[in-house]
Amino acid sequence: MTAPQLTDVHPAWLPPEAFRALGSRRTVVQGTGLLVETVRQEVADAAARYGGSLRQPTTGADEPTEPDDLVLALTTGATVPAGAAAVLAELAAQTGQLGADGFALARRAGVTVVLADAAPGLLYGLFEVVRRGEAAFGAGFPVERHRPAMRLRMLNHWDNVTVDPVMGQVERGYSGGSIFWRDGALTPELSRVRAYGRLLAASGVNAVTVNNVNVHAVEARLLTDRLGDVAAIADELRPYGIRVHLSITFAAPVTLGGLPTADPLDEHVRAWWAKTTRQVYDTIPDFGGFVVKADSEGQPGPFGYGRSHADGANVLAEAVAPFGGAVHWRAFVYNHRQDWRDRSTDRARAAYDHFAPLDGQFRDNVILQVKYGPIDFQVREPISPVIAAMPATRLAVELQVTQEYTGQQRHVCYLGPLWSEVLGFGPWGADGPSVADVAAGRTADVAGPPVGGGGLAAVSSVGDDPFWTGHPLAQANLYAFGRFAWNPRLDPLAILDEWIDLTFVPTATGDPDRLRRTLHAIMDDSWRTYERYTAPLGVGFMVRPGHHYGPDVDGYEYTPWGTYHFADRDGVGVDRTRATGTGFTGQYPAPWSQVYESLDQCPDELLLFFHHVPYGHVLHSGSTVIQHIYDTHFAGVEQVTESRRRWAEIVDLVDPAVAARVGERLDEQVRSATEWRDQLNTYFFRKSGVPDAHGRRIH
Amino acid sequence: MTAPQLTDVHPAWLPPEAFRALGSRRTVVQGTGLLVETVRQEVADAAARYGGSLRQPTTGADEPTEPDDLVLALTTGATVPAGAAAVLAELAAQTGQLGADGFALARRAGVTVVLADAAPGLLYGLFEVVRRGEAAFGAGFPVERHRPAMRLRMLNHWDNVTVDPVMGQVERGYSGGSIFWRDGALTPELSRVRAYGRLLAASGVNAVTVNNVNVHAVEARLLTDRLGDVAAIADELRPYGIRVHLSITFAAPVTLGGLPTADPLDEHVRAWWAKTTRQVYDTIPDFGGFVVKADSEGQPGPFGYGRSHADGANVLAEAVAPFGGAVHWRAFVYNHRQDWRDRSTDRARAAYDHFAPLDGQFRDNVILQVKYGPIDFQVREPISPVIAAMPATRLAVELQVTQEYTGQQRHVCYLGPLWSEVLGFGPWGADGPSVADVAAGRTADVAGPPVGGGGLAAVSSVGDDPFWTGHPLAQANLYAFGRFAWNPRLDPLAILDEWIDLTFVPTATGDPDRLRRTLHAIMDDSWRTYERYTAPLGVGFMVRPGHHYGPDVDGYEYTPWGTYHFADRDGVGVDRTRATGTGFTGQYPAPWSQVYESLDQCPDELLLFFHHVPYGHVLHSGSTVIQHIYDTHFAGVEQVTESRRRWAEIVDLVDPAVAARVGERLDEQVRSATEWRDQLNTYFFRKSGVPDAHGRRIH
Structure with missing residues (x-):
């Protein structure tokens, strides 16, 4: 089996270049079975591209003339290659199984070793080596045990x-x-x-x-x-x-x-x-x-x-x-x-x-x-x-x-x-x-x-x-x-x-640090940015019915879907308290049953999920609800606009097709975020009558 | 050509029974051509059903032994049947053409006469005779000239x-x-x-x-x-x-x-x-x-x-x-x-x-x-x-x-x-x-x-x-x-x-007067009833986007379709005046350019089409805008409910399939009208904060 080479599909996080460190090493893969063959093929493909080698494991204690750089082996084999023996011994001295998906990773005496009790673990170990790139072959490090937290x-x-x-x-x-x-x-x-x-x-x-x-x-x-x-x-x-x-x-x-x-x-x-x-x-x-x-x-x-x-x-x-x-x-x-x-x-x-x-x-x-x-x-x-x-x-x-x-x-x-x-x-x-x-x-x-x-x-x-x-x-x-x-x-x-x-980095056509910095600047906070320019303070569901894209503040307000915000001229939010609302807060154990019930303790970002409050209600942040809505919506659009500006600065560093697609989508994001801002601000201004403290334009 | 007899389709306003008066008479149709043949076939079908007769016109001045009851004839024929000659003479003494679609209708000396200059007029005249039923064959009446106001x-x-x-x-x-x-x-x-x-x-x-x-x-x-x-x-x-x-x-x-x-x-x-x-x-x-x-x-x-x-x-x-x-x-x-x-x-x-x-x-x-x-x-x-x-x-x-x-x-x-x-x-x-x-x-x-x-x-x-x-x-x-x-x-x-x-009347299975009265009660004012429980005072477009059925007050408010009401906490309506709005009123000639421009003169029912007014604005009716909204929406639902009740009283008088279909639709109308009432009232109550003067339930 050969790993598929798709010519018209983006390689995502597995571009061939990501295998450079691995592919330039001498590697041995020990074990049998379908997934071990997958590992072996990955190594062979990378080695063929980057000048490394895949050694077939020998039987018994025979060793190669040149030492391996990387050993991937199942612990269940009769023997493991010599370079991995010490790691295996160290692992055996520890307690706990690796499990079907787990693996151990170490580097000692110039050899990087991946050991697994079962073939899936070996595959996950291989991809961990890929992820680390050259770092997997640098300074030595003791045995790390990797097991997934979730079985499924x-x-x-x-x-x-x-x-x-x-x-x-x-x-x-x-x-x-x-x-x-x-x-x-x-x-x-x-x-x-x-x-x-x-x-x-x-x-x-x-x-x-x-x-x-x-x-x-x-x-x-x-x-x-x-x-x-x-x-x-x-x-x-x-x-x-x-x-x-x-x-x-x-x-x-x-x-x-x-x-x-x-x-x-x-x-x-x-x-x-x-x-x-x-x-x-x-x-x-x-x-x-x-x-x-x-x-x-x-x-x-x-x-x-x-x-x-x-x-x-x-x-x-x-x-x-x-x-x-x-x-x-x-x-x-x-x-x-x-x-x-x-x-x-x-x-x-x-x-x-x-x-x-x-x-x-x-x-x-x-x-x-x-x-x-x-x-x-x-x-x-x-x-x-x-x-x-x-x-x-x-x-x-x-x-x-x-x-x-x-x-x-x-x-x-x-x-x-x-x-x-x-x-x-x-x-x-x-x-x-x-x-x-x-x-x-x-x-x-x-x-x-x-x-x-x-x-x-x-x-x-x-x-x-x-x-x-x-x-x-x-x-x-x-x-x-x-x-x-x-x-x-x-x-x-x-x-x-x-x-x-x-x-991105393996295929960057220029300064990878600048690329990395800019992607972080665009992406790190992008979820909170999205939150800022859309439905505020946990209130939810202000999207267009059906397709759910773009704003429609009252779009679900009078529908059978159970998704309401109850905004009126005085305030907004859903009273889910036990005291005066639907009692939903009572479904939580302590401390949240109390925290969410309490208007004072409820976190700002969930306030409107749990409480119906006046527009003048003062948040923990010190802002009122209505001013928070205005401020976050203006800020969100500014942040998206800034992201688009930053992307334009690094388009030369990435594949033109990626640059074009991301650029188009950022244009749409700016348009859509502006629409969200204007609809939300106008809607709440029309309802509340409270002007923006900073006098910005609300339509 | 025979008029189609569809067995699984409702006959609408041409049930066979509507041809009873015509079909029980002795009729002659004079003229040639496709549409004259249509007239002839209609008469023949009706006569076959109700015992009348269709006489073939004779050439020259030959007359039948029994006089005709109804003569349908083209004025362009060399002669007309004897029963129509006097009417033709009277018509000729008047000025003005009948035109292609027009016809003259008269009854004298026990003969009903339809004359037309062209075949379409003869067809329209036939259907006028059908519409009149027995009245077409009762007391005599002088020549009526019928011409359509519109050519197309x-x-x-x-x-x-x-x-x-x-x-x-x-x-x-x-x-x-x-x-x-x-x-x-x-x-x-x-x-x-x-x-x-x-x-x-x-x-x-x-x-x-x-x-x-x-x-x-x-x-x-x-x-x-x-x-x-x-x-x-x-x-x-x-x-x-x-x-x-x-x-x-x-x-x-x-x-x-x-x-x-x-x-x-x-x-x-x-x-x-x-x-x-x-x-x-x-x-x-x-x-x-x-x-x-x-x-x-x-x-x-x-x-x-x-x-x-x-x-x-x-x-x-x-x-x-x-x-x-x-x-x-x-x-x-x-x-x-x-x-x-x-x-x-x-x-x-x-x-x-x-x-x-x-x-x-x-x-x-x-x-x-x-x-x-x-x-x-x-x-x-x-x-x-x-x-x-x-x-x-x-x-x-x-x-x-x-x-x-x-x-x-x-x-x-x-x-x-x-x-x-x-x-x-x-x-x-x-x-x-x-x-x-x-x-x-x-x-x-x-x-x-x-x-x-x-x-x-x-x-x-x-x-x-x-x-x-x-x-x-x-x-x-x-x-x-x-x-x-x-x-x-x-x-x-x-x-x-x-x-x-x-x-309905020709096929009624009981008291036709009761049927007629009830249908009038349900239908006469139904347009105004619909207006009452939907968008108020000419404001328009409060329907669900896309399919346009049912209410969604803000559904089109923030869309590209140009259909807005601008409701906020203080008022509602579109300012289309020249003084302060879009200037649309200036597209009308006098007097409407002035009437619509003037808040005082603008008719209530178009107020929100032309003006943005506070909820407390007093209409010519004496009510405020907000109270008008509440009152009309409650009244509209009551009227629809009353219509459903009335329909239930006459279902025995109509075809069961019609009764069932109308009954289902009235159920839906009551549901939908209630939804309109409640959404509209709630929307405007939430915006205005003004309670209903009569304390009725607004959700």
Whole structure:
């Protein structure tokens, strides 16, 4: 197998030049199996390009005449190459397994050594060596043990096999069509799928769903008579340690199986799922499992049969259990036909109200997949209280790499800082376990026995666009997701550094330091910049209905979607307190149940999520709410304008196609940010009548 | 030719039972030609059903043994049947022609006589006899002369040959698919087209366009290689005196002709239009002409070549002139990419600004087709000032039978009273010519030589729905349009009476008076009821963007469409005065230029179209603006609820299918009106802070 060379697709964070340090060394790879061959081929390709060599390991204790620079070896081999022996001994003296995906990395006596207990670890170790570049071959360093925090690091593709005339092919996709499907069938460009798998492996991702969670008629059949297409994708991704999962419809026993019911407690339904699942595993033995959006936004689910979501998830879990599969059951269940006049219903409460009572009722191979916030991937939300409410359930935290509400890959919006905040947040306070700990399965110190983690999942941003992600700089979000899933404690700016050093620096046509500095200046704070010029203070949902791009302050205010801001001439925000509001604050454990309840203690950035306040309310920052709105909106546009100016200064340092695409998108970002600023400022000025303290122009 | 008998389509205002009086008489039809044969067949069908007879006219002075009850005869025949001779003599003693479409009607000595100079008039006379029922055969009456006020009485179909995945097949169509086109080709149900023509003839319409004014790629080819389809439709409509017209794209010389330009002053372009038009008339000798939407909402036009709209229209007019054809050139030209921040641009001004300077520059077979209001078929607008601004141009006034902004045929909204107001309005004051006079060509007393009228046009509401118009009661609008085009001075409630007496009374299954009373109670004031619960005081455009159904007060407020209300915490409305606003009032002649300019004189119902006023502004009615909003919205819902109650009382009197369809739609109307009431009231309460004087619930 050769790593795919795509000529018309951007190489993202794996340009050939990123392999220069590795490719100029003498390397030996020891071990057997599919993924070891992937490692070997990567080394061979790099060596062929940069003058290094790949030595075939000899049997017994024979050693080469020249010493190796790099040894990649499985610890399970009968022997390891001589250069790695001392590291192996040192590793053996330590406690703890490396696990399937882990690896050890060291450099001593002029040899860089990667050891892994299993082939996936060796592959991840290889990409770590690539990431470090020359630093991997410089000064020696003792044994580092690397293990992913999350066992499951999954990207969900909301791809449809067929193209919807309104939504396009990829729901909430902003990067062209699907990379898996084209014109109603499997893509003919399977080499692109393979290249995608390689990029994902280099970021740490190990699981992918190949179809939309809203499962339409054609896509439902991927489970049965179109399973061969899924198997073809699995074949492309397998060499990179990535398992495929499938989004399925809960109604499948009826729509595909011809049964009169999909009642999860019906014996025929159970048998149908068991039989169907067995056929899946006969075809794809390492199939990952199912992802299910049930009783949500029109999708069928167990409620239709008077059953609980535990009943619904468990029948599927039972079917995949014999094969080691998992069921990702999404907690995104709420009433999307709410009456805006009904102030007693609060969409933010819905997931907790539905699922918290079910804690402990799910089989151990059910993973409840919870969006990080209680609403829907807004630029600022509190953490979902479900994350702290289900100690006896495996939880996966769901992020959104596709920038549905954060600029749709037309705006620069590096989400690393958001995800870092989310993952590092302590639902029980700063000293307790973090959100990442819950996803990793480390909540035992709070309640109940350890249940194992559900990992991290995210909606992919990838399409058949030549830059993968529409906006070239949005590749950073895809990369960062994998890195956070591997280690949620990473500094988001350090991840950005890695990404820049892989993607841009090796191919820079001039001063790489200037390039690096400027990209940081544009990207580091871009999420907060986006927050500044869009919906303020955690209020959420001021986007155009339907496509969700651009501002429309009242766009969702009188709709059935449960997303309201209640702005009137006196104030704005949603009262979610126990004292006078919807009581949502009561879904949090201490200290947040108190902090969010309290107008004094609630953090500024979430104020309007939890409280309805007058425009004159003074924030902790010292500004009033209305002046904060004006100030942040003016500042946000200035920052975007500054980013565009900075980009223009470095276009000579990057590939012209990248320069052109980023330049176009920055133009659009300035236009759109200006529109956000003007609509928001005008809307709130018309409502409040309060002039800007600095006399700036409000239309 | 037999009149089509459609078994699965509602007969609208021509149920067989409406022909009872005619069908039970002895009738003679004298004359020859296609339309005379249509008359003869109508009589024969009715006589066969109801026991009457159709006598073949004898040659010479031979007379039947029994006298005729009804004589229908052309005045151009060598002789007329004896029963009509006295009437013919009386008619000859009067001055003035009947014209092609006119007829004379009289009853003397027990014989009812219809005389016409040409076959179309005989057909219209027949339908007048049908309309009168037994009254046509009762007491004698002297000669009545009937001539249509408008020579052109046209329905525009915004039908596409292919189905758009978002807009459906008929743009702004709410009655299913097209009756002309199906699945990308000519409909196989040509008998339905023929039945449609028959209904239109009975209402007075004599021209139809068969495709959308937004001309897409497939539809463009109706002009050339798909012309045969148009000819097939023309064949079906011709027996009813209806000529087909075609919407064409101004870019046709490029897109169809392969020329490098569509510049109207280019000789090759002229030649292409001439040649192409000749081919059209070779195929369809009575082809009516072209309808053109140019330089509007993305359609191509002469601006693209630096030419005026007169240049653009004239090149087409020159091509159709040798064949007696006309060009309907739409005046709906405005900047649909306006910046909402730009208060100096006013969409209301656009048509006048574009076209008034061109008065006198159009060829005499160009008809400038002007929407009745300056914006876009809102429930309440002032009259377009273009109507008073172009005395040397033939103007057609465009109405909208399809209820795009008036409930989309889910709401009962009888538009007769609106159209009556529009057509009767005096742009130069109550004593001057009316809008209808301008459309009929009678503006000579104001300025310049008589130019001939452009007639009345309207966007059709018809689709392949079994009830033709979606809502069965919306048939009344279709009927009323034809009647107003024939005689704009008709009382809208008298037209409603005609429609009820044709459509419902002949098939009533019980007390027809109760049925008539209730339908009047539901329909008479339904337009004003609709106005009450939707956008207030002429402010317009508070609909959901895109589909235009249901409320979204700010939906268009920050868009490029030029449709704003400028509501803030203090007031609402658009300042279009010369003193402080956009100056739009200056486009009107006296007295309206003064009346609309003056806050004191401006009629309440147009206040917010012309002025931005505080919520506390006191109307002529004595109410404040804000209290008016509350009161009308509560009242409107009450009236709709009352209509639903009334309908329930008469369902036993009508066909069950009609009863069910109307019942469903009334349920939806109550729901939708309630939504309008609550959104509008809440929106304005949140903005104004003024409580309802009567303490009713505002959410």
